[in-house]
Amino acid sequence: MKKYTLQKSPFIVPTTDGKLIEEHHGLASTKNPELSVAHMIAPAGWSEPFQTPEFDEYTYIIRGKKQFIIEDEVVVLEAGQSIRIDKNTRVQYSNPFEEECEYIAICTPAFDFTKVHREE
Template identity: 75%
Template sequence: MQENKKYTIQESPFVVPTTDGKIIREHFGNATNKDSNISVAHMIAPAGWSEPFQTPEFDEYTFIIKGKKQFIIDGEEIVLEAGQSIKIEKNTRVQYSNPFTEPCEYLAICLPAFSMNLVNRESE
């Protein structure tokens, strides 16, 4: 990471270890630069990927770069495609998945930063 008093260039994001095939590269946040105020991550969810429902204690913004991603928000199913974005308010029950045949590439921004202590994932 290159830092200057007025800016920071992220050249080596933290690659979050996963067991579900999802690629998570955190550019800024708790794991990368210890910033608990915001996290910015570049993600690739493989075809067929899903994670358990969760009720995060942070707002999450998602911008789809390629492919499609499914969201189940308080029982409502929403599918976003490349070029679309969504903000999900904190304390909202949500499930993220990619039940489609192509990987989904997207950016996720969390305020405050993503933390396992704040995500409140349900057991499967």
């Protein structure tokens, strides 16, 4: 039995907002409930509603910029920067800038849409 899991075909999460989500490890791709790793590209002008996830989320920016509104504080990350946002924290993710943003997101436990708690 191999002591590793090689991922050559990530799960492409269907979206309607132009954002590319490639889950390499997690619930949708490898049925791993403990951790998810996703490569993402958020187009210019993209945003999501506020949410209060039941998981910690780590984000590493590869290129471009990404804006976070964490509770009431605005934080902007640029390429080479990263952040960890604790579970049960109200946050909004967006890219209000003129170029797309490419980044890696890691969630512990794994991303689960039923535990995101997006606001309508």
